[in-house]
Amino acid sequence: MRIEPFGVEEWMNTYEMKAEYNIAETCVESLTVEELLNLSGDPESAYREICNIKLTYGEIPGSVELRRAIASLYESMTEDNILITQGGIGANFLAQFSLIDPGDSVISVYPTYQQLYSVPKAFGVSVNLWPLRPEKHFLPDIKELKAISESTKHLKMICLNNPNNPTGALMDEDFLKKIIDIAKSHGAYVLCDEVYRGLEHDASFKTPSIADLYERGISTGSMSKVFSLAGLRLGWIAGPPEVVRECFSHRNYMTISCGCIDEHLALVAMKCRNRLLGRNLQIVRENFATLSSWIDEEKHVRWVPPSAGTTAFLDFSRYNMPSRDFCKRLLDETGAFLVPGSAFGPEFEGWVRMGFACTSEVLKKGLNCVSKFLRKLEGEIQKR
């Protein structure tokens, strides 16, 4: 089966290890095992519990206790609505692999995590992209969705990513309900990648989950971003029990279980999630303020400020340079690392994605490097 190269992953795989100031990373600054155990409040018993784990496959769909804890992140889910997967990436793949049949069609927001549209394309089904535009604050147009959905046959799934990577745009409940009305009229699923849900910049707002709003809504989540535990490789599908059963049946062919140590540490994180989320929201909100002030100073850089998540999409088009060349030179000449917009698709040339939930020190040093590099480019432009 042929599949398009995954633009952002290929970029990260090639260059990330060379970065001195990684301001491209999308996880909130990751925790060590020790930091996690300290957050639990009783690190010594937590450590002993890990030592006593017997290394069997564990409970195959994920332990009931962990699934129950994850279900509590939603309004209306129980453990029967949750299936543990290998990361959010495993959750998205499994949902699409389990539900999409030959002859179906899929609609996906764009730009987003490329998996959401390239995997169904690889399955050979028709995929229509539903664009997010800066002039509309990177929110898609409902009228456009209606028109696309009416022009496609056998619409099986609408793929969303809320909050969105790379733009940080956030759809609220009213907006999601309009999408649901259209999906319902086609009997289609809405698969919403919600791996950044819970990192809202405005403390008074909470991102609703599609799984709580729609009987065919499937939410995918993960320990990687919001909980700073990407190394666990642990995610989940939250959705209707019949969808979860279908996904579980398909999962038998690719995963036996997701690892009892990973599941145990995920449960430790869930039990102290208020402290962990408190730490992470502080990082995200303080760093967002640092980035906003930097943008205010940099007159030639534009953006649509993100509302949630760990990423911002920045417009460097005034420097008139291909985004790959921009990011490669920035890395080689300063050690700061960003992702070129073109890795999200040719339409996003001139943009770059920044991940700002690293330590405040790395962010400040990284932004300093970008400023120095911009002064250098301005000097070069003047000499031409």
Ligand SMILES: Cc1ncc(COP(=O)(O)O)c(C=O)c1O
């Ligand atoms: C929107 C989105 N979904 C899913 C993933 C996969 O993350 P993980 O498999 O670590 O949960 C990422 C990672 O960057 C992402 O940005």
